[in-house]
Amino acid sequence: MSLHDISGLYNSKMVLIAAKEEILQDWVAEEECASILQRHEIDQELFIAHYAGNVFDYFMGVVSGQMVIGECPVIADLIEYLKNKDLRADELFTLCTHFKRAVLNSTYRMGINSPEIFTAVSYLFDRNFAGVLKLYTDTIYQKEQEAINASKAKEYFLSNMSHEIRTPLNAILGFVSLLRDETINPRYQKYLDIISNSGENLLHIINDILDFSKLRSGEFAIDPQPFNIHDEISHTMELFVPSANSKSITLTSFIDPSIPYEIIAxxxxxxxxxxxxxxxxxxxxxxxxxxxxxxxxxxxxxxxxVRDDGIGISSADQQRIFDAFSQAYEGVIRINEGTGLGLSICKQLAQHMGGTIELQSALGEGSLFTLSIPVVVNHECEIAKFDISMFEGIRFGLLEYDPSESYKLESLQRYWDHFGLDVCRIKTVKDECDLLIFLESSIDDETREYIIEQQIPSVAILDFLDDRYDTIETITPLTFPIYCTKLQNALSEVLGINQPSLPTALGINSGYGFSGRILVAEDNHANQELIRIVLERYGLEYVIASNGVEALELYCSQPFDLILMDEQMPYMNGNEATLSILAYEEKNKKPHTPIVALTANVIKGARERSIQNGYDAFLGKPIVLKEIEQIFDRYLSPKPIQKNEQKPKQKSKWPAIDMEHLKSALMLDEDQIDYLLGIYCQKMEHSLRELENAIAEKAYEDIPFIAHSIKGSSANFRFDELSRLAYVIEESALNKDKEFDFDEAYSVLHSEFSKRFMGEEGYYSSK
Structure with missing residues (x-):
C-alpha cells in the first residue's frame, strides 16, 4: 500500500487529531482494556498522558509521512513500563486491537468513514503491531535472560557464602573441642558445650539458607536418620536458655520418658x-x-x-501467619520486625516430612504451636533415660513453695511420678528426709542459711545458673529446663552416688560391634587405610576396590552386606558404578545391597543428589565415627567385640600436629594415627608433585581430580586449611578461571603442608 492509498486518511487527519482526547478515553474505557489496566495496577491517567497519547501521536505521524511505519519507537517506552508488570502477549494484542477499534469508531461518529479509510487504518495498525510484537518478544527474552543470570548469581553467592562461613566456623569448633578436652571445671564444660552446640546449629542454619530456595523450587529432600529425641530436644532447649534468661523467662519442659530411645526421622x-x-x-x-x-x-x-503466655495472635493473623513474608499485627501496629519467613519454612518442612503444624492462640493469652510428624521407631534399641535403681529406699522431701510458682515444678512432679520416686511434701527444712528439694525463689535467707549450716543434702532448683552454691558441697543446683539426664545427674551428685555410665547405642564404646561384609570403593590410599582401621575396630570383614570398575566386578562375584562408594574415582566414578550395580540387581532379580555415598561435597545439595543417584544413604568427608556407626546400626546386625587394652602413651613423632585432637576426632589409637599419617605424607608427596606438573602444563582436566584427592584425604585428618586450599584449586580448574593464579595457590598449599610435616625423614622432604 502506497501513500496514495492512504490519501483519504491523510486528508482526514486534522479531524482525528481534534478528536484525540475522545479517542483515547474510548480506548482505555473499553471493558477489556480497563480490566487489563486494573489487573496490572496501571493508572489510567498516567497511561493516557505518557503512553497512549504518544502512541496516538506516532500513528498520526505515520499518516503524515513523518514517521517510519512498523518501527513504532514510542512503544518501547510503553513496553519498558509494562515489562515488570508481567503483561502477557495476548493482553498487549488486546490493547493494540482496541486502539485500532477506537480510531475506526471515531471515523464513523464523525462521518468520515469509507472503505479506503478502513483499509488504511487496518493496514497501518497491522504493520505497526508486527513491530510492537517483535519489540515485546525481544524485551521478554531479555527479561528471562536477566532472571536466569540473576538465578546463577544467587546460586554462586549462596554456595560461596556457605563455604566462606563454614571455614572459620570449623576452626572455632575445633578449638572449642580442644578446650573441652582440657577443661575439668563442670561449669566451663557446660559453657563450652553450649558454644559447640550453637556453632553446630549455625552450620545447620547456613545449610538451611541454601535449602530455602530448594523448598520453593521443589528440589528439597528429607534425610531420615536414627537419632535420640531425648538428647536432641534437650540440647535444642539449652541453646535458648541465655535468651530466655535475658528476659527472666522460665523455660520448663517434659520429654515423655516413654518415648522410644531411637527414632528415625x-x-x-x-x-x-x-x-x-x-x-x-x-x-x-x-x-x-x-x-x-x-x-x-x-x-x-x-x-x-511449645507453649508461651505471651501476647498471643489474633484470629485474623492466624489465617496468614504461615504465609511467606507475613507477620502478626496487633491492631494496625506491626509487633515484630523481620523477614516473616520462619513459620513459612517450618510449615513447608513439616509437610515434606508428612506432618502438620497446629496453632492455638488468643490475643493476650499466649500461643501453643504443635508439630506432629510420623516417625519410624527402632524398638530393638532400648536405653534407660533414668536409672531408678540408684535411688531405691531414698526419701525425697519437697519443701513447700509459693503456690504462684507451682508451674515451675509441674514437669518435675510428672517425672518423679513416672519413675515412682518417693517424694513427699514437707513444711519445714527440719522435717525428716534423705534429700531435700527446694525452689530457690520460694525460700527466705533464714531458711537458706539453716540448710547450709546443717549441711542438709539438697537440690536447689534455680531459675538461672549462678555461683551461689559453687563452694557448698551439700547443695547441688538444678536449673531449667529440667529433663531426665539432668535430673539424675543432680540427684546423684548431691547423694555422692558414683554413676555408672548410662548404656549407649551399639558401637565400640559399649563393647559391641557389627556383623557383616563390606565392599569399600575408594581410590585414595590414605582414605583406604583409615576406613580399613575403622572397619576392623567394629569387627567387620571388608574388601577394598580402587575404582568403580573393580567395585562392580567384585560385587558381581561376591556377596556383600553393605557398600561404601566414593563418588569420584578413575575409570568409573561412584555414580556410574552405583547405577550399574542397581541394573545388575534388577536384571538378575538379586536382593538389594545398601549403597552409601562417600563424598567431600557436603554442600550445594550433595545429600539430595546422592539419593537421586540411587544411593541409600550419605556420608560426608571427613568421616565422623558417630555417623558411620549410625549407618552400620541401620543396615548391619550387632555382635560383641573384644576391646583392645589401652597402650601406654608414647612421645608423638609429629610435634607440629595436635595428636590429642586427632585421637578425639578419629577415635583411633596413637599408633594407628601414626601409621595413617605416614601413608598420608607419602601420598601427599606424590600428589603435590603431580599437581605442580599439571599446573605447569596447564592440564586443567587433571588439576581438579588431583586437588579433589588432596582435599578429601586432608579433611579426614582435620587439616582444614589444606582441604580448603585444595577445594579452591579444584573449583577454579573446573570453572576454567583464567584469572586465578594456580602457581601462587600451589605455593601456599605446599607451604601449609610443610608446616606440619617438614623434616620428617622418610616421609617428606621440601623442594
Whole structure:
C-alpha cells in the first residue's frame, strides 16, 4: 500500500487529531482494556498522558509521512513500563486491537468513514503491531535472560557464602573441642558445650539458607536418620536458655520418658522447627513469663509443642501467619520486625516430612504451636533415660513453695511420678528426709542459711545458673529446663552416688560391634587405610576396590552386606558404578545391597543428589565415627567385640600436629594415627608433585581430580586449611578461571603442608 492509498486518511487527519482526547478515553474505557489496566495496577491517567497519547501521536505521524511505519519507537517506552508488570502477549494484542477499534469508531461518529479509510487504518495498525510484537518478544527474552543470570548469581553467592562461613566456623569448633578436652571445671564444660552446640546449629542454619530456595523450587529432600529425641530436644532447649534468661523467662519442659530411645526421622529439620517455635515464644513473651516445651509419642506419631503466655495472635493473623513474608499485627501496629519467613519454612518442612503444624492462640493469652510428624521407631534399641535403681529406699522431701510458682515444678512432679520416686511434701527444712528439694525463689535467707549450716543434702532448683552454691558441697543446683539426664545427674551428685555410665547405642564404646561384609570403593590410599582401621575396630570383614570398575566386578562375584562408594574415582566414578550395580540387581532379580555415598561435597545439595543417584544413604568427608556407626546400626546386625587394652602413651613423632585432637576426632589409637599419617605424607608427596606438573602444563582436566584427592584425604585428618586450599584449586580448574593464579595457590598449599610435616625423614622432604 502506497501513500496514495492512504490519501483519504491523510486528508482526514486534522479531524482525528481534534478528536484525540475522545479517542483515547474510548480506548482505555473499553471493558477489556480497563480490566487489563486494573489487573496490572496501571493508572489510567498516567497511561493516557505518557503512553497512549504518544502512541496516538506516532500513528498520526505515520499518516503524515513523518514517521517510519512498523518501527513504532514510542512503544518501547510503553513496553519498558509494562515489562515488570508481567503483561502477557495476548493482553498487549488486546490493547493494540482496541486502539485500532477506537480510531475506526471515531471515523464513523464523525462521518468520515469509507472503505479506503478502513483499509488504511487496518493496514497501518497491522504493520505497526508486527513491530510492537517483535519489540515485546525481544524485551521478554531479555527479561528471562536477566532472571536466569540473576538465578546463577544467587546460586554462586549462596554456595560461596556457605563455604566462606563454614571455614572459620570449623576452626572455632575445633578449638572449642580442644578446650573441652582440657577443661575439668563442670561449669566451663557446660559453657563450652553450649558454644559447640550453637556453632553446630549455625552450620545447620547456613545449610538451611541454601535449602530455602530448594523448598520453593521443589528440589528439597528429607534425610531420615536414627537419632535420640531425648538428647536432641534437650540440647535444642539449652541453646535458648541465655535468651530466655535475658528476659527472666522460665523455660520448663517434659520429654515423655516413654518415648522410644531411637527414632528415625530428619532430626535436623525437627530441631529447626522447634528452635523456631522457641525463638518466637521468647520474642513474644512478657518479661518474667513462662515457656513450656513438651514431647510425646503415640503409635508412630511424634508430637512436639511449645507453649508461651505471651501476647498471643489474633484470629485474623492466624489465617496468614504461615504465609511467606507475613507477620502478626496487633491492631494496625506491626509487633515484630523481620523477614516473616520462619513459620513459612517450618510449615513447608513439616509437610515434606508428612506432618502438620497446629496453632492455638488468643490475643493476650499466649500461643501453643504443635508439630506432629510420623516417625519410624527402632524398638530393638532400648536405653534407660533414668536409672531408678540408684535411688531405691531414698526419701525425697519437697519443701513447700509459693503456690504462684507451682508451674515451675509441674514437669518435675510428672517425672518423679513416672519413675515412682518417693517424694513427699514437707513444711519445714527440719522435717525428716534423705534429700531435700527446694525452689530457690520460694525460700527466705533464714531458711537458706539453716540448710547450709546443717549441711542438709539438697537440690536447689534455680531459675538461672549462678555461683551461689559453687563452694557448698551439700547443695547441688538444678536449673531449667529440667529433663531426665539432668535430673539424675543432680540427684546423684548431691547423694555422692558414683554413676555408672548410662548404656549407649551399639558401637565400640559399649563393647559391641557389627556383623557383616563390606565392599569399600575408594581410590585414595590414605582414605583406604583409615576406613580399613575403622572397619576392623567394629569387627567387620571388608574388601577394598580402587575404582568403580573393580567395585562392580567384585560385587558381581561376591556377596556383600553393605557398600561404601566414593563418588569420584578413575575409570568409573561412584555414580556410574552405583547405577550399574542397581541394573545388575534388577536384571538378575538379586536382593538389594545398601549403597552409601562417600563424598567431600557436603554442600550445594550433595545429600539430595546422592539419593537421586540411587544411593541409600550419605556420608560426608571427613568421616565422623558417630555417623558411620549410625549407618552400620541401620543396615548391619550387632555382635560383641573384644576391646583392645589401652597402650601406654608414647612421645608423638609429629610435634607440629595436635595428636590429642586427632585421637578425639578419629577415635583411633596413637599408633594407628601414626601409621595413617605416614601413608598420608607419602601420598601427599606424590600428589603435590603431580599437581605442580599439571599446573605447569596447564592440564586443567587433571588439576581438579588431583586437588579433589588432596582435599578429601586432608579433611579426614582435620587439616582444614589444606582441604580448603585444595577445594579452591579444584573449583577454579573446573570453572576454567583464567584469572586465578594456580602457581601462587600451589605455593601456599605446599607451604601449609610443610608446616606440619617438614623434616620428617622418610616421609617428606621440601623442594
Amino acid at each position: 530428619d532430626a535436623v529439620r525437627i530441631k529447626q522447627i522447634v528452635g523456631n517455635f522457641l525463638s518466637n515464644a521468647i520474642k513474644f513473651s512478657h518479661p518474667e513469663g513462662a515457656i513450656h516445651v513438651e514431647a510425646r509419642y503415640d503409635r508412630g506419631l511424634l508430637s512436639l509443642s
